[in-house]
Amino acid sequence: MKILAIIGSPRTNGNTYRAVNQIERELNKKNEEIEFEYVQLNRISLELCKGCYVCIAKGEDKCPLKDDRESLEIKMKQADAVIFASPVYTYNVSWIMKNFLDRFAYRCHRPEFHGKKAMVVVTTGAVGIRFVTLILSFMLGAMGFITCAKAGITFAPPHETDEKKSKKETNKLIRQTEVFYKNLIDAKPVKPSFVKLLTFKMQQKAFSKAPQNLADFKYWRDKGWLEKTEDYYYKVPVRKVNKIIVSLISKLKV
Ligand SMILES: Cc1cc2nc3c(=O)[nH]c(=O)nc-3n(C[C@H](O)[C@H](O)[C@H](O)COP(=O)(O)O)c2cc1C
16 A cells, blocks of 8 residues: 655655654554655645646646646555645645645646545644644545545644643544544545535536536546536445435536
């Protein structure tokens, strides 16, 4: 099993890296065969998104920025699961993680990662965990990732070391690693929530009407997702009552 850890901190081997490193050690205690690969976003070449829309309209292969984006995407595809980690910087994800999200924004339209499991790790000095975890897992969900564990860890400044508090944070990390591991070894396809089923139908409706030269249209057509009989990005049983309600709601003009 291969896990890719994407560390969104501008600080090499900082707190965020250290938290994920501890997750690696905990996972290896459970299963020595788990392979870890780290990508520290500050150590690869990922240019700043220029907002030109080329990736969305024409395809990511036409992106004018020539850097490590494509090889990073290949790594994400090849991994069995991905850990996304960011520090809280001014009550948000770090700029480097935000740029990562922007550079992969086309994946919210062309969600290649459906069904892939993820863990979100957020580190902070004091506050912001809830908000940053929410925003990060929401965006990853739009790309298709299933966030099955979330760990928010507070790193007190060095002059404030409190053994009891730091043990509590470690225990939080261990508990969430266990949740992540249980999900990793569960091979059953994850049942989508009602909202996710609805999102699929709404996207299906929107992209079937899109211009045929738009990258999104071609992607959805080639995946076979524009067929009305398709209920979700991957094969999973859907209750008939849910199918009917989703179909009715998606027909409403919004
Ligand atoms: C620019 C900057 C902004 C920060 N903003 C916040 C914040 O809004 N709330 C908070 O509690 N901690 C904040 N912190 C503290 C970091 O979240 C915390 O030290 C984190 O663990 C740093 O991780 P890193 O070493 O991987 O960068 C900030 C730190 C920096 C450098």
